[in-house]
Amino acid sequence: MNAPASLNHLLPQITLRTVPQALLDALKTRFGDQFSAAMAVREQHGRDESAFTVPPPSAVVFAQSTQDVADAVKLCAQYKVPVIPFGVGSSLEGHLLAVQGGISLDVSRMNQVLSIQSDDLTVTVQPGVTRKQLNEAVKSTGLFFPIDPGADATIGGMSATRASGTNAVRYGTMRENVLALEVVTASGDIIRTGTRAKKSSAGYDLTRLMVGSEGTLGVITEVTVKLYPLPEAVMAATCSFGSLADAVNTTIQLIQLGVPIARCELLDANTIRMVNAHSKLTLREGAMLLMEFHGSPAGVKEQVETVQEIAAEFGGQTFEWAETPEERTKLWTARHNAYFAGVQSRPGCKAITTDTCVPISHLADALLDSVTEAQEAGIPYFLVGHVGDGNFHMGYLIDPDNPEERETAERLNTQLVQRALQLGGTCTGEHGVGLHKQGFLLEETGNGAVDMMRTLKRALDPDNILNPGKIFSL
Amino acid sequence: MNAPASLNHLLPQITLRTVPQALLDALKTRFGDQFSAAMAVREQHGRDESAFTVPPPSAVVFAQSTQDVADAVKLCAQYKVPVIPFGVGSSLEGHLLAVQGGISLDVSRMNQVLSIQSDDLTVTVQPGVTRKQLNEAVKSTGLFFPIDPGADATIGGMSATRASGTNAVRYGTMRENVLALEVVTASGDIIRTGTRAKKSSAGYDLTRLMVGSEGTLGVITEVTVKLYPLPEAVMAATCSFGSLADAVNTTIQLIQLGVPIARCELLDANTIRMVNAHSKLTLREGAMLLMEFHGSPAGVKEQVETVQEIAAEFGGQTFEWAETPEERTKLWTARHNAYFAGVQSRPGCKAITTDTCVPISHLADALLDSVTEAQEAGIPYFLVGHVGDGNFHMGYLIDPDNPEERETAERLNTQLVQRALQLGGTCTGEHGVGLHKQGFLLEETGNGAVDMMRTLKRALDPDNILNPGKIFSL
Structure with missing residues (x-):
């Protein structure tokens, strides 16, 4: 390879x-x-x-x-x-x-919420609407849009990169949540893919061909996504562990048991330190799971009890609760700012981020070895993970003017991705291929699949004008 | 049009x-x-x-x-x-x-279960494995494969038609449950799409392009699908209503409230009569919901209470419980045999089946008018529905030697599909386009989208050898 x-x-x-x-x-x-x-x-x-x-x-x-x-x-x-x-x-x-x-x-500027169909749990928006704007617009309906990649990205961009984020473990990714699109093709024609029906077997799944195509097959001009009833009860908690392995193994077990946890995020001690400094928090400096539970009051109670039992088996501390909506917002904002907290921890640095996702049983193998390698290389890093999905990110914080550091980061990234691929995983869980992962994509899927992607691209965009140079070379 | x-x-x-x-x-x-x-x-x-x-x-x-x-x-x-x-x-x-x-x-004959990865809640099978065979094979792991189109179809065929069925309201369709495929292309090359990672943004979603492509883009030779922990508690019940409208409106409301019901099936009085005769049952002859609830004991109890309250508002009778696994099997077998019960009710007949799916708020409009039309036309029919998804089927039971009856059935079908399309629905929820729905597909998506499908087909199968003549004409 x-x-x-x-x-x-x-x-x-x-x-x-x-x-x-x-x-x-x-x-x-x-x-x-x-x-x-x-x-x-x-x-x-x-x-x-x-x-x-x-x-x-x-x-x-x-x-x-x-x-x-x-x-x-x-x-x-x-x-x-x-x-x-x-x-x-x-x-x-x-x-x-x-x-x-x-x-x-x-x-x-195409940022209109075109139609809220609350009785159908769907909404149709222009591509420039951001996820926060969307949630603000649907607030009065008692519904919400769960997909949350951290950044206040646009729904169009999130569709184009098949984004996901913290809530995906329960609600799925853009792959599962986009019902229909309006798309401008390479010739400037306007087509519609899909309907508002929850399921369909009507021909090729053009919606999902466009979702994740990174602007290379069409320009998304309208998106219909699913909404969900706001859960009756929401509880968020943090739980600290003596080791990263214990936190990861708690996650693996709760997923294998089918606990419908809404968010299950991991930070390591090193990253908690950065987050505390950046967000002026006093989170306990150890490997930590940040969790959120959605459901009926009784259902949430049941989930919490199950997860507490599992965590206790792995030496987890007692849960610390974010009791009010404000406390929850503070907690998740801190989590979302981990990237910036990391970058800020080393003034002038650039973050080289990674984004693998592996089958859940291999999460410990994939994650722990990658952390060890980073530590051995002596390069500052942060670690965050949507670990309930088997997805985690490391960010190597390098001096952009130091070629040696960049090389080390690239080596660590390569090792991390290749390990994930060997474990049956993917080179990108949610960021997309873009420019950086084209070689990894080839390793992951093989020549045959990438050749098929190229064939599709040439067929739909013969002059290669739509965001050329992304995903693969032609 | x-x-x-x-x-x-x-x-x-x-x-x-x-x-x-x-x-x-x-x-x-x-x-x-x-x-x-x-x-x-x-x-x-x-x-x-x-x-x-x-x-x-x-x-x-x-x-x-x-x-x-x-x-x-x-x-x-x-x-x-x-x-x-x-x-x-x-x-x-x-x-x-x-x-x-x-x-x-x-x-x-390619019917081997290749690998059960129970720790990852996934399984990889050859395409000839049937859904019942698959569930038998994974039984000892405490996991199950929920997708259930009624027939004991193959996993390959179910992938190719984007099948779903009774459990889709909770667990999704083949679209959501196929993780990866091995596919033989039109040139006889073997490619792999996807990995066992739960999510990925690695290039075009070839998996979902193949799912639902009805054998026209490649021959599926291996399928990796998701499995789910067998629910701790399962309860199944029937509930009779004074009118079809009441049963439908109960369904709409429970979906809008976000009740995670596992199965929510509708039969009308006429169909219950056929099912009783065919399966030697004594189900009350009225519009009926057949429901199944999955979860923890407390979670199931909560769901049942909510649905009973809603049903009562619409005049639903007290739930009748299928208490044991055997009783549940009997109930669902009877439901699955509704098609055959219908056909048997008129010896020598052929069933012309329909398969629309509409946004849930329009289910009553779509379904009730279609039943009225069939009754007015005086043609025997059966009605079954995965109504929790907004998906229902009517089967017109015609004398195949009577051209007038065929014409009436075609007219009823056309009216039914066009109504569904006007209500924002799809011409096929789960059966696929095949030969019969090509005109409807065009009405549903417009020329632009079907032209894009044709372009994809020509690119991947330039000699049009893979199941030609299906989905669209070239």
């Missing part, structure tokens, strides 16, 4: 494609104030949370409607120029970067 | 493609006893539970391994001859019929 391509190896192979002045003029004419070629705007659309630096797109179009998207794509198609969808820029894998040049298509 | 193509309109357009003797000879040489051109075998592979009659395939290959499948497909590809995967022949939509001629590829 080949070692994965790091961006350093990848970038020199990429040629920026020409963006003719005629296209820029045509876009300016069509979009007026919704078009910008100002360097500040281009630069803002030329970076995300990844550790890559590439030239910005040649211009940015701010779409306000599906027709805007269709017209922008049609113009780019006419000149065979790349078009890169942009939401809020929270991607971690370089999805937004114009690695072959082109136009950034910003859909953040 | 055009009226959907009935088979009568469809068949004359189809030309049987030539199956050269050289291919038959080559298959005979390669497969020996695993090859048959005997008319009885061909005929057995040339019919399913649909109401269509077409010439049988030219021969049948009984694959015993993935390599057998790959070799058979390669030989057919060489001669550009259709190859039609075959499991147990329980399709209701003509999926198995050699409408363009060709070779039936029977995978029923």
Whole structure:
């Protein structure tokens, strides 16, 4: 198996494609104030949370409607120029970067909640609606949208990267929660995939082909997702363990027993320290599970009792409860800020994040060895995990100007991913492939599957204009 | 909108493609006893539970391994001859019929449970394993596979049609439960899609592209599915109502409240009569919900109390309990045999089945008007429904030799499907498109989406050899 391509190896192979002045003029004419070629705007659309630096797109179009998207794509198609969808820029894998040049298509102004169908537990939104905005909009219905990747990402971006996050262990990922899409194709046509019916056997599952396609097969212009009744009772607790292994083994056992836990997150002692410093908390500095339980009062009580029993077997401390909604919000905000807490712990550093997911029985093998390796390498790191799903992230906190540290981080990442693959896991649980994981994708699925992806891409986007250079090379 | 193509309109357009003797000879040489051109075998592979009659395939290959499948497909590809995967022949939509001629590829002998990964709640099987066989094989682990389309279908066939059935309201469909596949492509290559990780963002979702593709994009040779812990407590009950509307409205409300009911099935009085006669039962002859509750003892008690309260509001009778596993089995067997009970109620008849699924709030509109129309048309019918999902089936019991009855049934079906589509639903909740629903698919998704499906098909199967003529015309 080949070692994965790091961006350093990848970038020199990429040629920026020409963006003719005629296209820029045509876009300016069509979009007026919704078009910008100002360097500040281009630069803002030329970076995300990844550790890559590439030239910005040649211009940015701010779409306000599906027709805007269709017209922008049609113009780019006419000149065979790349078009890169942009939401809020929270991607971690370089999805937004114009690695072959082109136009950034910003859909953040398409931020209307189009229709709340509370009687059907569904809602239809434009792609620029963020998950927090969505939950605010549906609050009065007694329903909520559980998918929570941490960042206040857009529903369009979350669909495009098949995002998940803390609640996925109970409610599934975007794969399970997107019912239907409106999509602008590479030729600028507008299609609809799926209906609001909960299930369907009506032909190819175009919805799920688009979910996770990272903007390479179409631009998402409308999304219908499932909502869930707000649980009658919610309880959140932390539990500290004497070792990381004990916390992980508690998780494995509760999943194997089928406890319908809503959130089951892991932080190690090192990361708790960072979070305490960043969020001014006093969490006990040890391996810790952060858990949330949803259900009826009796159901939640039952879940808590079961998990407490399991945790006690592995030496877990008594649960500490976040009693009020405010305390819960504080706890989960601290968890969501772990990434920033990590980055802040080493001023000037860049985080190289990893994102594997393994079958639950292999979680201890995958996670513990990776932590040991990081510690042995002496590189600062943080560790967070949606461990109920077998998914965890390490972030190696490197000095970006120190090539040796970058190399060490890349080596650790490679070891971590290859271990996950050997254990039957995946190279990305929720961040997507983007630029960084193309070699790993090949290792994971083999040439045959990636060739099939390429065939699909060539069929749906023959001129390779939709977010080219992502997921695989053509 | 055009009226959907009935088979009568469809068949004359189809030309049987030539199956050269050289291919038959080559298959005979390669497969020996695993090859048959005997008319009885061909005929057995040339019919399913649909109401269509077409010439049988030219021969049948009984694959015993993935390599057998790959070799058979390669030989057919060489001669550009259709190859039609075959499991147990329980399709209701003509999926198995050699409408363009060709070779039936029977995978029923590929019936090994390859690996039970009970610690991960997953199992990997060959495609010919049936759902009952699978549950027998995992019984000792305390886990079960919930997807239950009624027929003892193969896991391969269930994957190919995106099947679901009675438990889907709680556990999802094959869409949510297939983790990974091994697939033989149109060129005879073997690829793997997905891993055993519970979630992944690693490239295009080839697994879900294959699930529901009805054998038109690849032949499934291995399936990894999720398992679930057997619930600690299971309770099943029936509840009779004064009207169909009351039963439907009870269902709508319990779903809107988020009750995690495991099964929620509807039969009308007319169908109960048929079931009683067929299964020698004495179920009360009224609109009836058949329900099953899974969970902890306390959780089940809570669910039951909630549903009883709702049912009482709609005039539901006291629940009648199936107390023992044997009684539950009897009840669900009777439910599963409703199709056969219907057919038996009119000797010599054929059932024209329908299969729409609508957003739950529209279930009453969709279902009640369809029943009224059938009653007004004076055609015998049965009605069953996985109503918790908004999915129901009517079966019109027609005299196959009476063209007028067939026409009436087709008209009723068309009205029923178009009503469902107008209500935001789908033309098939779980049976698939096959031959009969191609016009409806077009109405449902529009030309753009079906054109995209055609583009995918042409890209992955340029010679159109994989189960041609299904889902859409090329």
